Amino acid sequence: MTQTTPQSESQWLAPDELEVARQRVPILYVDAIPVRVDTQGMVTSVGLLLRATGDGRITRSVVSGRVLYHERVRSALLRHLEKDLGPLALPRIPASPQPFTIAEYFPTPGVTLYHDPRQHAVSLAYVVPVEGDCEPQQDALELNWFSPIEARQESVLAEMGGGQGSLLLQGLAHVGV
Amino acid sequence: MTQTTPQSESQWLAPDELEVARQRVPILYVDAIPVRVDTQGMVTSVGLLLRATGDGRITRSVVSGRVLYHERVRSALLRHLEKDLGPLALPRIPASPQPFTIAEYFPTPGVTLYHDPRQHAVSLAYVVPVEGDCEPQQDALELNWFSPIEARQESVLAEMGGGQGSLLLQGLAHVGV
Amino acid sequence: MTQTTPQSESQWLAPDELEVARQRVPILYVDAIPVRVDTQGMVTSVGLLLRATGDGRITRSVVSGRVLYHERVRSALLRHLEKDLGPLALPRIPASPQPFTIAEYFPTPGVTLYHDPRQHAVSLAYVVPVEGDCEPQQDALELNWFSPIEARQESVLAEMGGGQGSLLLQGLAHVGV
Amino acid sequence: MTQTTPQSESQWLAPDELEVARQRVPILYVDAIPVRVDTQGMVTSVGLLLRATGDGRITRSVVSGRVLYHERVRSALLRHLEKDLGPLALPRIPASPQPFTIAEYFPTPGVTLYHDPRQHAVSLAYVVPVEGDCEPQQDALELNWFSPIEARQESVLAEMGGGQGSLLLQGLAHVGV
Numbered sequence: 001m002t003q004t005t006p007q008s009e010s011q012w013l014a015p016d017e018l019e020v021a022r023q024r025v026p027i028l029y030v031d032a033i034p035v036r037v038d039t040q041g042m043v044t045s046v047g048l049l050l051r052a053t054g055d056g057r058i059t060r061s062v063v064s065g066r067v068l069y070h071e072r073v074r075s076a077l078l079r080h081l082e083k084d085l086g087p088l089a090l091p092r093i094p095a096s097p098q099p100f101t102i103a104e105y106f107p108t109p110g111v112t113l114y115h116d117p118r119q120h121a122v123s124l125a126y127v128v129p130v131e132g133d134c135e136p137q138q139d140a141l142e143l144n145w146f147s148p149i150e151a152r153q154e155s156v157l158a159e160m161g162g163g164q165g166s167l168l169l170q171g172l173a174h175v176g177v
Numbered sequence: 178m179t180q181t182t183p184q185s186e187s188q189w190l191a192p193d194e195l196e197v198a199r200q201r202v203p204i205l206y207v208d209a210i211p212v213r214v215d216t217q218g219m220v221t222s223v224g225l226l227l228r229a230t231g232d233g234r235i236t237r238s239v240v241s242g243r244v245l246y247h248e249r250v251r252s253a254l255l256r257h258l259e260k261d262l263g264p265l266a267l268p269r270i271p272a273s274p275q276p277f278t279i280a281e282y283f284p285t286p287g288v289t290l291y292h293d294p295r296q297h298a299v300s301l302a303y304v305v306p307v308e309g310d311c312e313p314q315q316d317a318l319e320l321n322w323f324s325p326i327e328a329r330q331e332s333v334l335a336e337m338g339g340g341q342g343s344l345l346l347q348g349l350a351h352v353g354v
Numbered sequence: 355m356t357q358t359t360p361q362s363e364s365q366w367l368a369p370d371e372l373e374v375a376r377q378r379v380p381i382l383y384v385d386a387i388p389v390r391v392d393t394q395g396m397v398t399s400v401g402l403l404l405r406a407t408g409d410g411r412i413t414r415s416v417v418s419g420r421v422l423y424h425e426r427v428r429s430a431l432l433r434h435l436e437k438d439l440g441p442l443a444l445p446r447i448p449a450s451p452q453p454f455t456i457a458e459y460f461p462t463p464g465v466t467l468y469h470d471p472r473q474h475a476v477s478l479a480y481v482v483p484v485e486g487d488c489e490p491q492q493d494a495l496e497l498n499w500f501s502p503i504e505a506r507q508e509s510v511l512a513e514m515g516g517g518q519g520s521l522l523l524q525g526l527a528h529v530g531v
Numbered sequence: 532m533t534q535t536t537p538q539s540e541s542q543w544l545a546p547d548e549l550e551v552a553r554q555r556v557p558i559l560y561v562d563a564i565p566v567r568v569d570t571q572g573m574v575t576s577v578g579l580l581l582r583a584t585g586d587g588r589i590t591r592s593v594v595s596g597r598v599l600y601h602e603r604v605r606s607a608l609l610r611h612l613e614k615d616l617g618p619l620a621l622p623r624i625p626a627s628p629q630p631f632t633i634a635e636y637f638p639t640p641g642v643t644l645y646h647d648p649r650q651h652a653v654s655l656a657y658v659v660p661v662e663g664d665c666e667p668q669q670d671a672l673e674l675n676w677f678s679p680i681e682a683r684q685e686s687v688l689a690e691m692g693g694g695q696g697s698l699l700l701q702g703l704a705h706v707g708v
Contacts, residue, residue, distance in 0.1 A: 020194075021198055025202065025246055026245075026246060068202075078571050092623060093568075095574050096278075096705050097279045098278055099275065101527075102276070102301065170530070175627045251396060254394075255394050271395050290707070304449050350705070353451045380600060382559055421557050423554070423555055424638070424639070455628055465601075
C-alpha cells in the first residue's frame with residue numbers, strides 16, 4: 001500500500017473552519033493509554049500527563065488527539081504519542097486496528113460517560129506499550145507513572161477530566177489489571 | 178443517561194456544507210453486516226443488499242451510513258439497519274461498542290483496502306444478528322441471504338465495491354466461519 | 355458442520371477422575387454475565403445469582419461452568435445459561451467466539467485476580483443478553499437484576515467470590531457502562 | 532501479584548496421564564502467529580514454521596502449545612514462542628489477555644474448522660510481534676517469513692494442517708491485512 005501524507009494541521013483546516021466542522025459532524029479522535037509492560041506483556045505502570053488548565057486547575061489525561069484528513073488511524077496514534085511523550089518514547093502501536101472501546105465525547109454532559117464542551121468527538125481507544133524514554137512535551141507539566149493499583153485510586157481518577165477516568169478504568173479492565 | 182436527539186439529516190448539514198466537510202475531516206461511519214444466527218449464536222446466513230449504480234452496474238453491500246452530529250454510535254447502527262432492512266428487521270445491536278475492526282475508506286485508492294471516491298471515511302464495523310422480517314428499502318433492489326460459504330465465493334466478493342469484500346471476509350473471520 | 359453430542363456429565367468423567375484432572379491440567383470454563391439490553395443494545399440491568407455456601411455465607415455469582423469433552427464453547431454457554439436461568443431465558447449467545455477477557459482462576463490466591471481452591475480453571479468470559487423469563491434453578495436462591503450503577507457498588511462486589519467482582523467490572527467496562 | 536512457577540512438563544503429567552486427560556477434558560492451548568511490524572504497528576511479514584511429519588509430508592504451522600497446570604496464559608505464550616523461535620526472538624506478548632479468536636480443535640473432523648486427532652483442544656489465539664532474531668528450534672526445519680499477501684496464497688494455506696490455514700486467515704483479518 002502506498003504511503004499517506006496528510007497535510008500539516010495548519011494547512012488542512014483553518015481555525016474557523018474547524019470551529020464550523022465541530023458544530024456539524026462528529027470529529028474522529030484517538031485516545032492512547034501509555035503503559036510499561038514486562039516481558040510477559042503484563043502492565044506494570046500507566047503513564048498520565050499532568051497539565052494546567054486555563055483557569056488554574058490541574059488535570060491528568062491520556063494521550064489524545066484528532067485524526068487528520070487523509071491520515072491513517074495508526075499514523076495518528078504514532079503522531080500523538082510522539083508529540084506528547086517525545087520522539088524517543090518508542091510506542092508499540094498495536095498490530096490490530098480493533099480498539100478496546102470507543103469513547104463518545106458529547107458537548108452535552110450526561111449523554112455518555114464522556115464530555116467535551118467544544119465538540120462531539122468519537123475516539124478510538126487503545127492501550128499502547130512504550131519502551132523508550134518519555135518526556136512530557138509542549139503544554140504538559142509532567143508525565144507520571146502509576147502502578148495499576150495507584151491508577152485506580154479515586155484521587156487520581158478525580159483529576160482526570162471529560163470522563164477520561166472512565167476510559168482509564170476501561171483500559172485497565174481490558175488488560176486485566 | 179439522557180436521551181440524545183440528533184437533528185434530522187436535512188437540518189444538520191446542508192449538502193454543500195457536507196461537501197466541504199468531506200474535503201476537510203474524516204467522516205465517521207458505521208458498517209453493519211446483518212446475519213442470521215441459530216440458538217447457539219452460530220451464523221447461518223449473511224445478508225447483502227443489491228443495488229444498481231448510476232452507470233448500470235450491480236453492486237452488493239453491507240448496511241452502511243454516517244453517524245450524525247450528536248448521535249450515538251449505537252443509535253446510528255439501529256437507524257441505518259432499520260432504514261435499509263425495514264422497520265420489522267429487529268436488529269440485535271451488540272451490547273459492546275467495541276467494533277470487530279475499523280475500515281478506513283480513503284479517497285485515494287490503494288492507501289488501505291478500502292476506497293470511497295467521495296471522502297475519507299472511517300467506519301466502525303459490527304456484525305449484527307437480525308431476528309425479524311427484512312425487506313430491502315429505498316434504493317436497494319434486493320436483500321439476499323448467503324450461507325457463510327457462499328458469501329466467501331469470489332463471484333459474490335467481486336460484486337462488492339469499495340473494499341467491502343474485504344470487510345465481509347474480516348467479519349466472517351471474526352465470527353469464526 | 356456436523357452437530358456435536360458431548361456425553362452427559364455423569365458419563366464422561368467419574369468424580370474421582372475429575373479430581374485427578376483438576377490437579378493436573380487447567381480446566382476450561384465459560385463465564386457468562388447475563389444482561390438485559392434495550393433496542394439499541396445498551397445494557398439496562400445485570401443479573402446475578404444468589405447462593406448459600408456450605409458454611410452459611412451468601413455469595414453472588416455470574417453464570418459459570420465447565421466445558422465438557424467434545425462440547426463446543428458456544429454449546430457450553432447455552433447449556434450453563436439454561437441450567438442456571440431456566441429453559442425460558444432465551445440467551446442470545448454472541449455470534450463471535452472472541453471473549454471479552456479470560457479469567458485465570460488459580461488454586462493459589464494472589465497469582466491473578468481470580469481464585470478457585472479446587473482447581474486451576476481458565477474461563478472464557480462473555481456478556482450475554484437474555485430476552486426471556488429467567489428463574490433461578492437448582493441451588494440458586496434468587497436471581498437479582500441490578501442497574502449497571504448498582505452492580506458496581508462495593509456492597510454488591512463484596513458478595514461475589516473468587517474474584518468475580520473483578521470479572522463483573524471488566525464486563526461492565528467492556529459494554530461501556 | 533506473586534510469580535507462578537509451573538512444574539516442569541515432565542513432572543506435572545506422566546505421558547500416560549496426559550493420554551487419559553486427553554480423552555476426558557478439553558485441553559487448553561495457546562496459538563501465536565509471529566509477525567514483524569513497522570513503526571506504525573502494520574504487519575509486514577508473518578512467520579511460519581516448517582516441519583516434517585512422521586509420514587514424510589511437509590507442514591507449516593504457527594507457534595502452538597499447551598498451557599500447563601498452574602501456568603499463566605501469558606507465561607505459556609512466552610514459553611512456546613521462545614521454545615519455537617529461540618531465546619533471542621523478543622516476542623511482544625500482548626498487554627491484553629483477550630484473544631482474537633478461540634480455535635476449537637476436535638478429534639472428530641468437521642465439527643469445527645479445526646481438527647486434532649489426538650485430543651479436544653481449545654486454543655486461545657494471538658498475533659504476536661517479534662522484534663529479535665528468530666531461529667527455528669527443535670523439530671522445526673525452517674522458519675519462513677511471508678508477506679501478508681503471500682501468506683494468504685492457496686499454496687501456503689494448503690501446507691498448514693489441522694485447520695491452521697483458517698486460523699492464519701482469521702489472524703490476518705484481525706490485523707486488517
